[in-house]
Amino acid sequence: MQLRRHDVLDGAIAILDEYGLADLTMRRLASSLHVQPGALYWHFPNKQTLLGAVADRILEPIDAPVTAVSWDGQLLELAHRLRDALLSIRDGAELVSATYASRLTTTQAREKFVKAALRAGMPRPEAELAAYTLLYYVLGHTVDEQSRMQMDSYGALTEDASPLFETPDATARFDFGLQLFVGGVRNRLGDRVRA
């Protein structure tokens, strides 16, 4: 019957997925676990830390080894895996982008992106900058995409014909930006070779 750190995280994920980030409060989480709010503070020093742990959970799938061999294939694979992880749970993108203010730096995910960029033939410092550029894009796009899903699901049901959705589906739009990025990297490497 004892409350474990693991159970707290499970409870947090459950509330997040059912009711959304706004309803993920310490008090609500405590009561869903049949426990007083203060009890949570034995397992986590504060809410921010708890949310960080939830974010890590969401991003776990990214740690699987990359199967693609080409650098661009690896980047695409990683970007899609990140997006999929964020979309796998309600408000996942918002939570991760909010708690990772600068925590992306510490993440394994970041290092994986960097490695793929290194494989493309970029020097370390450039590869890191390129990795960040791609991460910003994936996060920004996915936060936007997910918030629109929420808005569409209840309320404004495509009232005024969303001005942008003649464009295929969300995945195709995501891929467009990805291709732009990969093209940018390719373009830069080309310059270097020709110089």
Next chain:
Amino acid sequence: MQLRRHDVLDGAIAILDEYGLADLTMRRLASSLHVQPGALYWHFPNKQTLLGAVADRILEPIDAPVTAVSWDGQLLELAHRLRDALLSIRDGAELVSATYASRLTTTQAREKFVKAALRAGMPRPEAELAAYTLLYYVLGHTVDEQSRMQMDSYGALTEDASPLFETPDATARFDFGLQLFVGGVRNRLGDRVRA
């Protein structure tokens, strides 16, 4: 002595710049204006709307006409202007990126980016996607940059040698991603021409 909508915004900006977004509460704002909290709700329906108005204020400088003539010059100019606007006030990037969950759609800023992309020779749907891609990058980069400025200013004073800051300065790092993006657009246009 009457409170005007304009004064409320001025007060909000003042609190934001002096104490940060976390301290920008309706109650704190009200008391800084020597008024009861409820008074604010005569001028704004809720906090979200007020923050939206603050965000619009911050982004005003972007509405100035673009001086560059080439499409890539225009994109660089707009991106820098956006970044400068966000950095001009404490937590500006965080506020804008938080309140513009999907409000970027409605913004003049977005349309300006689209126009520059059209000028590059992209068809409408692609130009819109490219504009979003760039916007996500600028917002993501600037939120990160500004949050790090805050962290550096008090507290963790580059204790463990921030792993990434051998790279020049923030502006140079920003430009790297910009060039990557422009290169991506150029690359894509090249394909089209050659095809």
Next chain:
DNA sequence: ACCTGAACACCGTTCAAGT
């Protein structure tokens, strides 16, 4: 070691009533 009870210092929002 792990949790309760109870408090502290806050929030955003509403709304009758005042002027």
Next chain:
DNA sequence: ACCTGAACACCGTTCAAGT
């Protein structure tokens, strides 16, 4: 038209005290 007073329904966090 514009604001006050006062309440409602919440927050995150702390900490003595219990088991």
